[in-house]
Amino acid sequence: MSLVAAELERQGVATVAIQLLREVAERVRPPRALYVPFPHGYPMGLPGDVDTQRHVAATALRLLESPSLVPPLLVDFQAEG
């Protein structure tokens, strides 16, 4: 996914990638990434947990609007509540 993200950025599409393994994100360096504390197979959260899934998506997308960020950007997801 990170390699696809990099190509999208090269062609002018801003990207943010969900990341499940911090070690891999730190080595590969996708342009913008949200590290989520979920198991493999569950990048957006649990099945049917609409609120968390939407919160993950919105949090990831909001990274795109932060003006003062420098690539590569790796941010930890904070669950609500």
Next chain:
Amino acid sequence: MATLDSLRLTDRIFVRTYPWRRIDPVPWTPLAKPLSASRLALVSSAGLVLPGQEPFDARVRGGDFSFREIPTDADVRAFIDSHRSDAFDHAGMASDPNVAFPLDRARELAASGFVGSLNRRHLSFMGSITAPGRLVLDTAPRAARLLVEDGVDVALLVPV
């Protein structure tokens, strides 16, 4: 939480020893307009296909580097899991494909105005590509061109 310790020994050794391709320099496209005016596309590597689409091919050496186009009006419940990896639990996305291809969540974010619109298509890859040369040289540039032609501003990438 997905940590190296949560993986099987063979997968843990793989993650630690695999020569991950470092992105350098890191390309960077700033957001050109507010999210509320931006067009969003999803890109997932969960190996999901729709009925009638060719499943990903587990026999391709180095990993199947192809991708499928997913129309934005697709029913996520119709997704078929063709991911070859047994290194992750497939039960979550079998129960609710939004876990790995959050198309319903993207629709909600567009309906609420959080993002301006959804693109007419999204992209599905299969991860576990251990030899990414053809992905880097061929399919990733082609996939990116499709989204550029569509006028996509932002992409959310979801590995599994």
